[in-house]
Amino acid sequence: MSAGTLARFGDRLPAHEPGGLLLNIHQPRTDIAETTLAIVEELKGLEGPLLPILHGLQEEFGYVPQDCLPVIARELNLSRAEVYGVMSFYHDFREHPAGRHVLKLCRAEACQSMGGDQLAERAKRLLGIDFHETTPDGAVTLEPVYCLGLCSCAPSAMLDGEVHARLDAADLEALVQEARR
Amino acid sequence: MTTKVFIPRDAAAVALGAEKVVNAMAEAIAARGLDAVIVRNGSRGMHWLEPLVEVETAEGRIAYGPVKARDVASLLDSDLLDGGDHALCLGKTEEIPFLKQQTRLTFARCGVIDPLSLDDYQAHGGLAGLRNAIAMAPQDIVVQVTESGLRGRGGAGFPTGIKWKTVLEAAGARKYIVCNADEGDSGTFADRMIMEGDPFVLIEGMAIAGLATGATKGFIYTRSEYPHAIAAMAEAIEIARKAGVLGASVLGSGHAFDMEVREGAGAYVCGEETALLNSLEGKRGIVRAKPPLPAHKGLFDCPTVINNVISLASVPIIMDKGAAFYRDFGMGRSRGTIPIQIAGNVKYAGLFETAFGLSLGEIIDHIGGGTASGRPVKAVQVGGPLGAYFPRALFDTPFDYEAFAARDGLIGHAGIVVFDDTADMLHQARFAMEFCAVESCGKCTPCRIGSTRGVEVADRIAAGIEPEKNRELLADLCNTMKFGSLCALGGFTPYPVLSAMTHFPDDFQPAPRVEAAE
Numbered sequence: 001m002s003a004g005t006l007a008r009f010g011d012r013l014p015a016h017e018p019g020g021l022l023l024n025i026h027q028p029r030t031d032i033a034e035t036t037l038a039i040v041e042e043l044k045g046l047e048g049p050l051l052p053i054l055h056g057l058q059e060e061f062g063y064v065p066q067d068c069l070p071v072i073a074r075e076l077n078l079s080r081a082e083v084y085g086v087m088s089f090y091h092d093f094r095e096h097p098a099g100r101h102v103l104k105l106c107r108a109e110a111c112q113s114m115g116g117d118q119l120a121e122r123a124k125r126l127l128g129i130d131f132h133e134t135t136p137d138g139a140v141t142l143e144p145v146y147c148l149g150l151c152s153c154a155p156s157a158m159l160d161g162e163v164h165a166r167l168d169a170a171d172l173e174a175l176v177q178e179a180r181r
Numbered sequence: 182m183t184t185k186v187f188i189p190r191d192a193a194a195v196a197l198g199a200e201k202v203v204n205a206m207a208e209a210i211a212a213r214g215l216d217a218v219i220v221r222n223g224s225r226g227m228h229w230l231e232p233l234v235e236v237e238t239a240e241g242r243i244a245y246g247p248v249k250a251r252d253v254a255s256l257l258d259s260d261l262l263d264g265g266d267h268a269l270c271l272g273k274t275e276e277i278p279f280l281k282q283q284t285r286l287t288f289a290r291c292g293v294i295d296p297l298s299l300d301d302y303q304a305h306g307g308l309a310g311l312r313n314a315i316a317m318a319p320q321d322i323v324v325q326v327t328e329s330g331l332r333g334r335g336g337a338g339f340p341t342g343i344k345w346k347t348v349l350e351a352a353g354a355r356k357y358i359v360c361n362a363d364e365g366d367s368g369t370f371a372d373r374m375i376m377e378g379d380p381f382v383l384i385e386g387m388a389i390a391g392l393a394t395g396a397t398k399g400f401i402y403t404r405s406e407y408p409h410a411i412a413a414m415a416e417a418i419e420i421a422r423k424a425g426v427l428g429a430s431v432l433g434s435g436h437a438f439d440m441e442v443r444e445g446a447g448a449y450v451c452g453e454e455t456a457l458l459n460s461l462e463g464k465r466g467i468v469r470a471k472p473p474l475p476a477h478k479g480l481f482d483c484p485t486v487i488n489n490v491i492s493l494a495s496v497p498i499i500m501d502k503g504a505a506f507y508r509d510f511g512m513g514r515s516r517g518t519i520p521i522q523i524a525g526n527v528k529y530a531g532l533f534e535t536a537f538g539l540s541l542g543e544i545i546d547h548i549g550g551g552t553a554s555g556r557p558v559k560a561v562q563v564g565g566p567l568g569a570y571f572p573r574a575l576f577d578t579p580f581d582y583e584a585f586a587a588r589d590g591l592i593g594h595a596g597i598v599v600f601d602d603t604a605d606m607l608h609q610a611r612f613a614m615e616f617c618a619v620e621s622c623g624k625c626t627p628c629r630i631g632s633t634r635g636v637e638v639a640d641r642i643a644a645g646i647e648p649e650k651n652r653e654l655l656a657d658l659c660n661t662m663k664f665g666s667l668c669a670l671g672g673f674t675p676y677p678v679l680s681a682m683t684h685f686p687d688d689f690q691p692a693p694r695v696e697a698a699e
Contacts, residue, residue, distance in 0.1 A: 047398075047481065048443075050463030055405075055444060076463075089465040089622075090446030092405050108367030109562055110598045112612070113525035114553070146449060146566075146616065148406050149370040150196050151524035151598065152228035152531050161408055165196035 035060060036071040044075060050086055054093055063094035099134040099141040101179040103127075104158040107144040110151030119155050119172055120144075126176045140179045184217040184262045186210075187235040187242070189292065191224035191377050192409040193370070199232040201250040206234075209253050217262055223378015225292035226532030227279050235274055238264040244274040279529055279548065284510060286518045287495045288371075288534045291378035297416055299424050302381040308426070310500030314389045315434040319349055322393035326496060328504035330516025334371075335361055335452075335489030336564060336593040336669070338515075338582040341496075344486055347476035348394040351484035356396035358387050359461065359480055359487040362403035362410070363445055363452040366565025368596030371520040372490035374532055376403070376410035379494075380417035381426075384440070386493035388431055389500055390486050391438035399440030400480070401490075402457050405447055414442045449566075449620040453668045454487045456622055467622045468668040489594070491520060512538035515581040523549045525562075525598035542576030545599060556601035560685065562609075564593025566616050567673035569680035570606065589680060591673070606685035610655075611639035613677040617670060628671025631662045635678065645691050652689055656682065 039056040043049045053072060057064050064087055073080045087093045105111075105120050120131075127135055127142055134141040150156035153165035159175055167175070188194070188203050203219060210217050225233060230246035234256070243264035245256060252269060259267040271277055285291075294301040302308070314322050327342025348356060360383065364372040375383060387399040401414055418440060421427045431438050443461060445451050451460045455469035458480050479485025495517065499507045508516045515537035521544060523530050528550035545551070545561060552558055560570045569590035571578065578584055585592045600609075614635030621628045638655045642648050659675035666672040682689055 046441075048461050048463040051443065051446060051460065055446070086463065086465050089467075090448050092446035108616075109566060109609070109612070110367045110525040110596075112609075113598055113600045113604065145406060145447075146620070147365055147367045147369075148192075148196075149364060149373040149404075150193055151368045151370055151596065152522070153193055153197060153231070154525060156196060158406070163192050163196035163409075165193060 032065050032067040033071050036068040040075045063097045099138050101160050102141045103179050104143045104145040106148050106156045108147040111155035114154040116155040185220050185237040186217050187220050187222045189224045190221035193228050194231040197231045202232050202248050205250040205253040220295050223291045223296050228531040242274045244271040245269045283534050284518050285534045286498050296378050310497035311385045313500050314392050319393050325504045329499040329507040334491035341492050345393050348484045348486045351477055353484040355483045357480045357485040358390045358396045358399040360401040362401050362490045365449040365452045366594050368524040368598040369522050369594045373407050373410050375494050377413045380414050382494045384421050386496040388438050389496050397437045401442045404445050450622045450670055467624050510536035512581055519595050522596040526552045526601050527599040528553050537581050539580050541578045552601045554601045559602040559604050560600045562598045564591040568593050569676040572684040606681040606688040610678040610681040613674050617674040625667040627662045627665035
């Protein structure tokens with residue numbers, strides 16, 4: 001990045017690149033707005049298009065940037081508050097980027113019955129973070145999930161969309177290692 | 182002739198390493214120049230044996246499991262393709278007791294066929310129900326479903342035929358079939374398995390529902406936690422559309438029906454039907470007050486059938502074999518079969534489809550084989566996070582909607598989670614409240630606030646602070662939630678809490694609080 005370039009929180013840019021000026025101001029980014037518009041245009045013909053649009057945006061950006069909301073609101077004839085209300089209701093949609101990898105550990109009953117709680121504690125210790133947090137190096141975000149439907153081979157986890165079951169301490173350590181990379 | 186080797190694509194098999202087995206098998210088949218092809222089937226539901234590899238032989242299918250990638254070479258050395266003997270060989274798949282004891286109606290094809298082969302599907306009886314339905318008047322289809330005794334498999338147990346009748350009779354230019362595939366209950370995976378293992382049966386069931394009620398559009402609302410099921414369903418819908426099973430004229434009948442898959446976004450409450458409808462409409466997943474019923478004013482205010490995956494997937498066999506065939510299975514007012522999902526700390530975990538009426542003890546001890554840890558069973562939770570905890574003393578309860586209700590429990594979506602004697606039931610009760618607090622949609626006060634207060638009260642009991650008073654308070658709070666909540670989330674959270682308190686009082690008697698030394 002050349003000197004004097006503006007970067008904002010939330011952009012997927014290195015946090016402390018020398019020369020970049022970091023500003024926490026709200027200034028709609030044209031590229032986000034354009035990409036959002038393209039996704040909205042593609043999906044707005046669906047019946048009840050808002051969730052598919054939010055999924056599409058999260059897939060594109062890794063989270064749902066604030067700058068998407070006015071575009072969605074305008075195109076779907078909703079208020080920004082309504083769009084934000086929907087987005088913030090669902091656990092899946094992030095307001096901020098996650099780490100490079102997302103490790104989801106199942107916290108539900110079937111996994112508890114097979115030592116899921118202890119496994120979660122171990123994961124927190126290994127990563128040095130709690131649920132909903134990201135490691136300082138930006139490598140891993142740890143999230144709880146309430147059931148992956150792998151209750152017959154508990155405890156289970158999902159690393160970046162890949163499922164893993166019947167995890168023991170060693171398996172977990174291997175998963176964490178993989179995520180750390 | 183090319184030999185078929187079956188390796189499941191089911192998420193449970195994948196989570197246990199099926200992809201690695203497939204890769205190793207494909208490489209080995211190529212390297213050895215063998216005449217074999219790998220078919221990615223669904224799961225047979227014997228999850229302690231996954232990845233379960235099967236090979237088709239003249240004598241039938243022979244099973245091997247659990248197979249790891251490193252076993253592939255030795256399996257092929259032992260003439261796997263001819264069903265050769267090996268340490269992992271389990272004999273004929275159909276003869277494995279866990280499978281042999283089942284009555285597979287809804288899951289008849291799951292694990293048997295290639296889930297994305299419409300030819301396979303039809304060769305195993307698929308589309309016969311839809312063809313029969315096309316030849317019938319809508320009223321007659323509804324009568325068949327009603328007479329089969331099929332009740333909602335999502336948990337509420339409402340008669341499916343009556344729901345359909347209401348929608349058939351409702352006036353509306355546009356009607357919808359919505360499949361509730363938001364299978365969020367811990368301990369359940371039947372919906373996931375059928376969507377991954379036999380997606381066409383769900384498509385067929387929904388198309389029949391469309392014919393019966395005059396609905397022309399269907400939605401399958403499923404979970405973002407189920408990427409494999411979403412992919413399989415989307416692909417199957419595409420195939421069905423190309424084959425004319427879906428579209429402007431279903432199998433040339435002149436009736437239109439099409440559908441799409443929609444992905445939820447991690448909200449458990451969207452499994453509640455009215456919250457699900459709001460979510461489909463692109464709103465917050467807030468529960469709606471009833472009435473109006475979804476059958477009158479559902480999706481986009483149109484008459485809507487909203488049924489669970491297993492309810493809809495059970496319709497094709499009813500329409501194929503007739504209402505009486507299905508009704509002859511079961512007990513009391515619980516007719517037909519139920520896919521019981523045995524999960525948690527249990528030796529033989531998986532899916533067991535059987536007629537209603539087995540006792541809980543038979544399911545846990547004989548079929549499930551007791552705990553995986555080898556310790557005594559302390560409690561089983563039946564029906565997901567909103568289901569009651571049952572102690573061994575209630576293991577004579579037959580698996581039946583009414584029998585469970587009579588003992589302050591519910592069968593829900595028929596998931597059973599087994600706990601051994603290391604489980605702390607106060608901790609489980611606290612978790613039930615915590616889960617309700619995390620997932621509450623916030624519309625009604627008893628659920629939104631009661632769940633948070635419940636966690637606090639449970640914590641006070643655990644800390645030994647005025648335990649007797651706080652136990653009473655917890656029971657009182659449960660009562661308020663049970664009768665004052667708008668939907669089952671707040672209304673049923675008391676089931677696990679109260680059952681834990683009633684059946685395991687010792688766990689609610691923590692050691693007296695240690696006062697700080699002067």
